[in-house]
Amino acid sequence: MATGTEPQPKSGPAPGGGVRDGTRAAITAAHLRTDRWWLAPAATTAGLLAFIVYSTWRAFANADYYAAPYVSPFYSPCLAENCEPMKGGPNWEIFGSWWGLSPSILILVFPLGFRLTCYYYRKAYYRGFWASPPACAVAEPHKRYTGETRFPLILQNIHRYFFYAAVPVAGILTYDAVLGFRDENYEWGHMGLGTLVLLVNVVLIWIYTLSCHSCRHVIGGKLKHFSRHPVRYRMWQWTGKLTNRHMLLAWTSLASVALADLYVYLVASGAFDDPRFF
Template identity: 70%
Template sequence: MTAGISAPGRPSIRARTLRTDRWWLAPAVTAASLFAFVVYATIRAFWNGAYYAPPYISPFYSPCIATNCVPGSETIYIFGDWWKLSPALIILIFPLGFRLTCYYYRKAYYRSFWASPPACAVSEPHRSYTGERRFPLILQNIHRYFFYFGLIFNVILTYDAVIAFRDADGDWGHAGLGTLVLLVNAALLWLYSLSCHSCRHIVGGRLNHFSRHPVRYRMWTFVSRLNARHMLYAWLSLFWVAFADLYVAMVASGTISDLRFF
């Protein structure tokens, strides 16, 4: 029996859509925003400079684990002298993988770049659809593992925000605008991670009776509230991490001076 769009009795509409509103605006803005971030992140990743202004380190380069890191910015040497490229190319693999496989970002770039579909009630240009059952989209299923790595980086970036309460000589009890920038960056990344769909499933999934697991139920309820704003946290954290990198870069390059509060 023929079903779907070819079912008998369905009207034959050749137009891609009958919508008269600006349905294309949302995917266009999304595509432009994501493209701008990718371009900026790529430039900064290959720049290999202006990422450390004591005590601030760019989130794109933290933790710096190669021997070619700027002195003072290194956390632990894992990649030896053989690594000649930018240290950011090692680090960005994990947060980028987490974002690329994120459930919200899948929707965002499926609609904006692949037009699959570009909007509700708008037909897509593809003749066939295989979903995420074949290569390369089947790799989206590793999102949960990138989530675990993302939590590790959140801890590291939170540590960076804490040590930003030092001055250039390493003395505690100081704070500047860069401290506030890194604190907000860490907070937004935690909100983005904890509102993740995978996080919601981890804390409350596979339970038949919430009444028998009151602690996990409270956790699931909290994460569910955050999950309702996952899209908002995704965008805020994306733009802020780029802003945090830009601020550190401008201070490190001498373009601006860090505003010290105390």
């Protein structure tokens, strides 16, 4: 029975009002950290900006992406008629002569979408570019926080489908690396520095792809009894070990794909000749 003495609910801003509203602890300092917490988000911003600038330039360059037998990972598979000839390579002229832009734009959307929606990269650019939050125990400057519940960030939930698209792309890059065991006349039994560059790149791309949280979920996320699926359970454990190194694999594979493209560009542009081991 109400007596009129019950404590009344506190009045204040609605939930989602940020860290400075009346429902949060009244701490006057912006944060209590004394270390150089800003170094990590600053380094992340610099690294991602460098890749964005470089990859944008190379994607729209539409030149110097093929030096027989090497093809840049930014341009494979080449799906337009205006592709440079790639004898034996994945050059499928699905798009006719009406496509006048760089052919890399047709394929980069899939690996780019896979990385943009990746759990680690979300954390990286949320902190580095949007300061949401900039670091642990540092308040974000936004008044409201809706997370990934509204457009456009709700599109992050399609990450699994980009994973399905990234797997065949990694397979095609593996095929490109195998074709690197040819010489400029497309004869087998040769190996150059570019062969090693493409091999290292595709290995890192595969490991990064398999370390994806969606991959781990596909393998064992819906299993109710691991004992009934021993093979999938072992695969789930193995991918879990890779997932623990997802951040490292994300950065190393990002650097390797840029370096692989840069190497092909330098050889194709005539900056130097590809050293041949045999």
